[in-house]
Amino acid sequence: MIKFLLPYISKYKKDVVWASLTIAIAAATSLWQPKLLQQVIQAIADDELSKMYPLGIQLIVIALIGLAAGALNTVFSARIAMGTAADIRADEYKKIQTFSFGNIERFSTGSLVVRMTNDVQQVQTIVMAFFQSLLRVPILFVGALVLALTTLPQLWWVILVMVILVVLISMGVFQPMGKLFGSVQGWIEKTNNMAKENLQGVRVVKSFNQEKNEEERFDDASTQLTNINIKIGYLFGILMPAFFLIGEIAIAVSILFVGRNITSDPQMLGALTSFVNYLLQIMNAIVMAGFMMTFAARGMESAKRIMEVMDTEPDLTFDAAAPSEALSGDVEFDHVSFAYPGDDAPVLKDVSFKVKQGEMIGIVGATGSGKSTLAQLIPRLYDPTEGSVKVGNEDLRHVNEKSLRNAVAFVLQKAILFSGKISDNLRQGKSNAGRPDMVRAAKMAQASEFIEKYDDDYEHIVEERSSNFSGGQKQRLSITRGVIGEPAVLILDDSTSALDARSEKLVQEALDKQLSDTTKFVIAEKISSVINADRIFVMEDGELIATGKHHELVENSPAYREIYETQKAQEVID
Numbered sequence: 001m002i003k004f005l006l007p008y009i010s011k012y013k014k015d016v017v018w019a020s021l022t023i024a025i026a027a028a029t030s031l032w033q034p035k036l037l038q039q040v041i042q043a044i045a046d047d048e049l050s051k052m053y054p055l056g057i058q059l060i061v062i063a064l065i066g067l068a069a070g071a072l073n074t075v076f077s078a079r080i081a082m083g084t085a086a087d088i089r090a091d092e093y094k095k096i097q098t099f100s101f102g103n104i105e106r107f108s109t110g111s112l113v114v115r116m117t118n119d120v121q122q123v124q125t126i127v128m129a130f131f132q133s134l135l136r137v138p139i140l141f142v143g144a145l146v147l148a149l150t151t152l153p154q155l156w157w158v159i160l161v162m163v164i165l166v167v168l169i170s171m172g173v174f175q176p177m178g179k180l181f182g183s184v185q186g187w188i189e190k191t192n193n194m195a196k197e198n199l200q201g202v203r204v205v206k207s208f209n210q211e212k213n214e215e216e217r218f219d220d221a222s223t224q225l226t227n228i229n230i231k232i233g234y235l236f237g238i239l240m241p242a243f244f245l246i247g248e249i250a251i252a253v254s255i256l257f258v259g260r261n262i263t264s265d266p267q268m269l270g271a272l273t274s275f276v277n278y279l280l281q282i283m284n285a286i287v288m289a290g291f292m293m294t295f296a297a298r299g300m301e302s303a304k305r306i307m308e309v310m311d312t313e314p315d316l317t318f319d320a321a322a323p324s325e326a327l328s329g330d331v332e333f334d335h336v337s338f339a340y341p342g343d344d345a346p347v348l349k350d351v352s353f354k355v356k357q358g359e360m361i362g363i364v365g366a367t368g369s370g371k372s373t374l375a376q377l378i379p380r381l382y383d384p385t386e387g388s389v390k391v392g393n394e395d396l397r398h399v400n401e402k403s404l405r406n407a408v409a410f411v412l413q414k415a416i417l418f419s420g421k422i423s424d425n426l427r428q429g430k431s432n433a434g435r436p437d438m439v440r441a442a443k444m445a446q447a448s449e450f451i452e453k454y455d456d457d458y459e460h461i462v463e464e465r466s467s468n469f470s471g472g473q474k475q476r477l478s479i480t481r482g483v484i485g486e487p488a489v490l491i492l493d494d495s496t497s498a499l500d501a502r503s504e505k506l507v508q509e510a511l512d513k514q515l516s517d518t519t520k521f522v523i524a525e526k527i528s529s530v531i532n533a534d535r536i537f538v539m540e541d542g543e544l545i546a547t548g549k550h551h552e553l554v555e556n557s558p559a560y561r562e563i564y565e566t567q568k569a570q571e572v573i574d
């Protein structure tokens with residue numbers, strides 16, 4: 001953890017120096033106070049009231065210096081802790097941006113969110129605690145020990161017994177507490193995921209009347225989290241009274257052994273008072289060290305989880321040396337097989353085809369046959385396990401990332417828009433798009449009619465999770481974003497499913513006419529959506545079992561004929 005944190009903390013060298021200095025001053029003042037108190041008591045005992053004033057003033061000044069040093073230390077520690085946390089969060093976010101789909105799926109989005117928020121918060125807490133107690137613990141411990149021993153050396157054994165007892169109890173309590181803190185993180189992640197899933201799927205929850213079930217599921221996880229926190233509370237509950245008891249017994253024993261000397265030796269009263277003070281400071285230092293270790297255990301767990309993210313190599317990187325170029329719309333799969341990362345079963349098996357620029361390809365097949373998977377390899381969301389994928393006659397492993405992103409637009413069935421304005425979302429497809437580009441693209445996607453009804457048309461707000469648009473509207477906006485950059489290759493993955501038949505036909509006609517040079521892959525459930533395609537690919541269990549025009553396939557491919565006839569019969573029933 002130290003190796004991980006050091007480069008971050010070393011950015012705040014000046015604050016580290018100031019935090020250390022101020023805490024050393026604060027610790028020194030708390031060691032000085034009992035000595036002054038001893039002198040005050042001595043002055044009272046000696047009836048030397050003239051000494052009282054300067055001593056009283058000294059006490060107040062020391063207390064004020066201690067207070068100011070403590071306050072300043074909090075400021076410097078907070079600057080280090082918050083700065084470090086912000087830098088880690090930014091680096092983690094940057095790292096996650098380099099992740100492939102596979103990387104993100106392996107962590108799960110919920111886990112990545114907790115690792116970027118709650119775990120960073122834990123690290124921030126430990127850094128803060130560290131700088132607030134960094135020098136305080138050793139200075140207090142050694143200082144109070146030496147001062148106690150010089151004040152009443154005959155009571156060395158009281159100190160020894162107390163230190164042994166406090167250390168033993170600390171070890172017994174802080175160790176299980178550290179373990180419990182570790183498991184708290186896992187349960188926070190689980191409850192966060194549950195809350196996220198429930199809120200995102202709130203329509204399903206409500207329409208299937210699942211509120212009660214969801215509540216129970218959440219309650220179970222939340223109860224587990226509560227139970228762990230209660231156990232931590234119990235341990236704290238034992239810890240504090242145990243320490244107080246040890247402290248009180250140590251004080252009582254000290255008084256018992258030297259108290260009777262007070263009448264014969266008046267100096268003994270002041271010495272005893274300051275000894276007792278130092279005893280408490282020694283105990284304080286050990287307890288603080290225990291807390292630090294527990295915090296460190298929790299922070300370590302979080303730092304480990306952050307480091308896992310930072311140490312993950314993106315399993316798909318683009319060739320930085322590849323030159324930027326305008327790729328043509330030719331697409332080729334050469335004996336491509338593919339299994340999802342972490343899965344052995346191939347989802348695509350030895351798929352080969354060549355598509356010429358400007359062709360329109362329909363892709364049909366049963367659900368789970370591998371249509372979307374095939375499409376995802378074209379913008380290189382994954383690399384094939386075997387074989388190669390080429391766009392513009394270039395193997396994607398040797399293509400410049402920007403060139404590929406400019407060449408291939410992918411429109412998903414589940415339209416995802418970002419909060420902001422419609423225009424912001426469209427500019428994701430073409431960064432310098434002006435209003436005429438937007439109007440032209442929206443017309444192609446049959447989106448202009450509804451966008452232009454808004455007073456602020458293309459500047460209309462997209463709310464979080466695009467909740468102010470219907471499913472069909474979202475799909476149209478998503479298609480608009482896909483076509484606005486006039487890509488060399490356009491993939492529509494079931495992305496007209498929420499459009500009525502007439503709108504779907506209009507979109508296809510517009511794409512045919514206005515994007516005639518663009519290669520189009522249209523994945524469709526209904527054959528009627530791709531009946532006019534230049535070629536139709538038929539997928540079955542990850543294999544490309546037939547290709548051809550509609551009438552050819554009806555004649556030559558029994559699998560295609562079966563799908564077609566089933567759908568035709570269904571249409572008659574409908």
Ligand SMILES: Nc1ncnc2c1ncn2[C@@H]1O[C@H](COP(=O)(O)OP(=O)(O)OP(=O)(O)O)[C@@H](O)[C@H]1O
Pocket residue numbers: 105340343347365366367368369370371372373374
């Ligand atoms: N991210 C993933 N990780 C692991 N397996 C996956 C993943 N996505 C899909 N699969 C599996 O790959 C197979 C092919 O899925 P794919 O989504 O490509 O099929 P599809 O033909 O597009 O289906 P549909 O018509 O239902 O969209 C399925 O068996 C599916 O379970």
